[in-house]
Amino acid sequence: MRVALFITCISDSLTPEVGRSTVEVLERLGHEVVFPPEQTCCGQMHLNSGYREEADRLGERFMRIFDGFDTIVAPSSSCVGTMRELHPELHGRLFEFSELLVTRLGVTDVGASFPHRVAYHATCHSLRLTAIGDAPLRLLDAVAGLERVELSEERECCGFGGTFAIENADTSTAMVIDKCAEIAASGAGVVTAVDSSCLMQIGGRLSREGAAVRTMHLAEILNQTAA
Amino acid sequence: MSATARPFPEAAHDALRDAQLRSNLFVATQTIRDKRNQVVGELSDWEELREAGRAIKADVLANLDRYLLQFEQAVADAGGQVHWAADAGEANQVVLDVARAHGVTELVKVKSLTTDEIGLNAALEAGGVSAIETDLAELILQLGGDWSSHILVPAIHRNRTEIRDIFRATIADDALSDDPGELAEASRTYLRERFLTARMAVSGANFGVAETGTVCVVESEGNGRMCTTLPPVLVTILGIEKLIPSFADLEVFLQLLPRSSTGERMNPYTSLWTGVNAADGPQEFHVVLLDAGRTNALADTVGRQALHCIRCSACLNVCPVYSRTGGQAYGSIYPGPIGAILTPLLYGVEHAPTLPFASSLCGACYEVCPVKIDIPSVLLHLRAKAVESAGKPSLTMAAAGWLFGGRRRFAAAQRLGRLAQRPLIRAGKIRRLPPPLDAWTRTRDLRPLAGESFREWWERRG
Ligand code: SF4
Numbered sequence: 001m002r003v004a005l006f007i008t009c010i011s012d013s014l015t016p017e018v019g020r021s022t023v024e025v026l027e028r029l030g031h032e033v034v035f036p037p038e039q040t041c042c043g044q045m046h047l048n049s050g051y052r053e054e055a056d057r058l059g060e061r062f063m064r065i066f067d068g069f070d071t072i073v074a075p076s077s078s079c080v081g082t083m084r085e086l087h088p089e090l091h092g093r094l095f096e097f098s099e100l101l102v103t104r105l106g107v108t109d110v111g112a113s114f115p116h117r118v119a120y121h122a123t124c125h126s127l128r129l130t131a132i133g134d135a136p137l138r139l140l141d142a143v144a145g146l147e148r149v150e151l152s153e154e155r156e157c158c159g160f161g162g163t164f165a166i167e168n169a170d171t172s173t174a175m176v177i178d179k180c181a182e183i184a185a186s187g188a189g190v191v192t193a194v195d196s197s198c199l200m201q202i203g204g205r206l207s208r209e210g211a212a213v214r215t216m217h218l219a220e221i222l223n224q225t226a227a
Numbered sequence: 228m229s230a231t232a233r234p235f236p237e238a239a240h241d242a243l244r245d246a247q248l249r250s251n252l253f254v255a256t257q258t259i260r261d262k263r264n265q266v267v268g269e270l271s272d273w274e275e276l277r278e279a280g281r282a283i284k285a286d287v288l289a290n291l292d293r294y295l296l297q298f299e300q301a302v303a304d305a306g307g308q309v310h311w312a313a314d315a316g317e318a319n320q321v322v323l324d325v326a327r328a329h330g331v332t333e334l335v336k337v338k339s340l341t342t343d344e345i346g347l348n349a350a351l352e353a354g355g356v357s358a359i360e361t362d363l364a365e366l367i368l369q370l371g372g373d374w375s376s377h378i379l380v381p382a383i384h385r386n387r388t389e390i391r392d393i394f395r396a397t398i399a400d401d402a403l404s405d406d407p408g409e410l411a412e413a414s415r416t417y418l419r420e421r422f423l424t425a426r427m428a429v430s431g432a433n434f435g436v437a438e439t440g441t442v443c444v445v446e447s448e449g450n451g452r453m454c455t456t457l458p459p460v461l462v463t464i465l466g467i468e469k470l471i472p473s474f475a476d477l478e479v480f481l482q483l484l485p486r487s488s489t490g491e492r493m494n495p496y497t498s499l500w501t502g503v504n505a506a507d508g509p510q511e512f513h514v515v516l517l518d519a520g521r522t523n524a525l526a527d528t529v530g531r532q533a534l535h536c537i538r539c540s541a542c543l544n545v546c547p548v549y550s551r552t553g554g555q556a557y558g559s560i561y562p563g564p565i566g567a568i569l570t571p572l573l574y575g576v577e578h579a580p581t582l583p584f585a586s587s588l589c590g591a592c593y594e595v596c597p598v599k600i601d602i603p604s605v606l607l608h609l610r611a612k613a614v615e616s617a618g619k620p621s622l623t624m625a626a627a628g629w630l631f632g633g634r635r636r637f638a639a640a641q642r643l644g645r646l647a648q649r650p651l652i653r654a655g656k657i658r659r660l661p662p663p664l665d666a667w668t669r670t671r672d673l674r675p676l677a678g679e680s681f682r683e684w685w686e687r688r689g
Contacts, residue, residue: 035682037685048607
């Protein structure tokens with residue numbers, strides 16, 4: 001299948017390895033990935049900050065750039081959910097990465113191997129906006145050698161929330177401190193999620209606390225192979 | 228409401244430092260969350276009930292003029308008197324006038340958010356009438372000179388020892404311990420006396436039935452029923468959005484409300500009364516139909532749904548922000564997610580410009596709301612209104628909008644950022660940034676921009 005990649009502005013700039021992994025996993029499964037180079041941002045940051053007009057403009061821009069692609073994937077439930085909400089015609093066309101694999105392509109075992117203890121953080125938008133269900137868990141459970149551990153408050157927000165993390169930094173920090181305590185209590189060596197933004201928040205706090213736990217996007221774990 | 232409330236981030240900053248508050252809140256919200264989830268999980272038709280609740284409320288709001296007149300007529304037919312109040316001042320004056328007409332200087336009150344909203348107690352006090360709160364938690368607050376931090380459990384931020392100290396200082400002697408039984412007994416002794424002597428009571432209402440003119444109050448302790456049955460004069464303040472069309476609609480809400488609020492299958496006391504009855508109960512009954520900003524909210528087609536709210540407080544208990552900051556940080560009678568939308572809708576977003584931003588948009592509130600208020604969407608809508616009303620759009624956001632407007636600009640910005648961040652990187656991390664981004668780095672590290680962006684990798688790969 002031919003899949004157009006929407007990388008998202010965060011992954012493009014801060015975590016390009018997430019995009020590389022997304023491409024490599026899909027290619028390993030025999031799909032063709034294309035990257036429309038005009039893409040930038042979906043407009044969610046503007047939307048969430050109250051800049052509706054700019055958000056709409058960026059949303060329209062996205063629609064023009066991806067016009068003509070039947071299947072679009074993005075490694076972010078947050079951007080996918082927002083775009084689908086604003087442009088309902090994207091339902092069935094725009095997918096979050098794990099959702100594409102499990103729901104659209106019917107794959108759970110992507111041939112990955114990752115012998116580590118991994119905690120999955122269900123991000124708010126993956127749970128409630130994009131509603132990808134247990135797709136990430138099914139993918140993780142098929143990874144060779146991976147031992148999955150649960151977080152005690154698995155449905156609780158990490159405190160990122162876009163500009164909320166800056167404007168309400170104290171509350172945001174109180175939330176991520178609790179999340180990091182849950183992660184420590186789980187005994188995980190790696191914490192994963194389907195959103196780079198939330199991982200930036202969790203990873204930023206883990207790093208500040210000097211914790212040994214690493215953050216990895218789901219796509220990166222799925223791109224680890226034995227060979 | 229304190230329209231001059233402090234900005235949320237500032238108030239939250241102080242609240243978060245109160246360790247006692249944090250732990251009281253955590254335990255309390257966690258316990259109610261679990262109970263709610265359990266009893267909601269028992270109903271296989273929960274989603275249908277929610278949809279029914281939403282649809283009934285939407286119909287009421289769409290036809291409010293008609294339902295209000297119907298209610299007014301029904302109350303009058305049943306021997307009650309109806310007053311219309313455009314704002315808090317008018318509503319308070321009605322109560323004061325009734326009290327004066329009967330020479331009343333002390334009255335008892337049923338727990339009511341609406342009367343808190345309009346500042347009734349203070350207005351009565353100024354008019355020489357003292358109002359005694361009879362709900363245990365409200366009483367604790369009143370005696371402690373404190374104010375509510377939760378819609379349903381107003382004293383959620385107080386623990387037993389603190390309550391004992393408040394009682395010792397006011398209604399009990401120093402022998403009182405912090406045993407819950409003893410605390411309840413102390414309040415009971417104090418309140419019983421008040422119920423038996425009061426000649427007037429004031430209540431809010433959970434529902435007003437347009438068809439019959441019936442008022443419904445739902446509570447746990449039974450103290451509310453004492454107020455609505457013993458004193459000869461009763462005044463009810465009813466927000467105009469509290470109407471429901473017919474008696475049969477109670478079937479939906481009396482299932483939704485207790486399960487969502489206290490996590491009970493049924494609440495212990497449901498009081499319903501229609502006008503006056505010569506054989507029993509109050510012999511004079513007044514209803515004050517209160518607007519106080521509700522028609523402003525109604526005029527906002529996106530925000531209007533906030534008026535569906537049945538004040539169950541489920542959204543507070545699941546909110547990751549509320550469960551850490553508590554209610555007082557919201558600077559309004561209505562805290563938590565619903566407060567973050569209702570307060571600006573009632574009073575104008577310019578009076579509460581930081582509230583729509585006091586959310587990580589996690590969506591937990593929408594998920595539990597028994598009348599399906601899409602709080603995240605209303606928050607976004609109000610954020611846009613807040614930016615518009617402030618009239619000075621942020622330069623950063625404008626710049627970002629421009630950068631995202633073209634591929635070349637965006638790629639150039641990535642390269643420029645890479646250069647600019649160089650002196651800030653230590654051991655592969657950014658630990659300190661200038662304002663306003665220092666708000667991030669004060670408590671969290673930041674990954675630097677990658678040495679090679681994804682798009683550069685893609686081009687190189689060919
Ligand atoms: S907004 Fe919904 S969940 Fe929150 S108090 Fe109102 S009815 Fe309950």
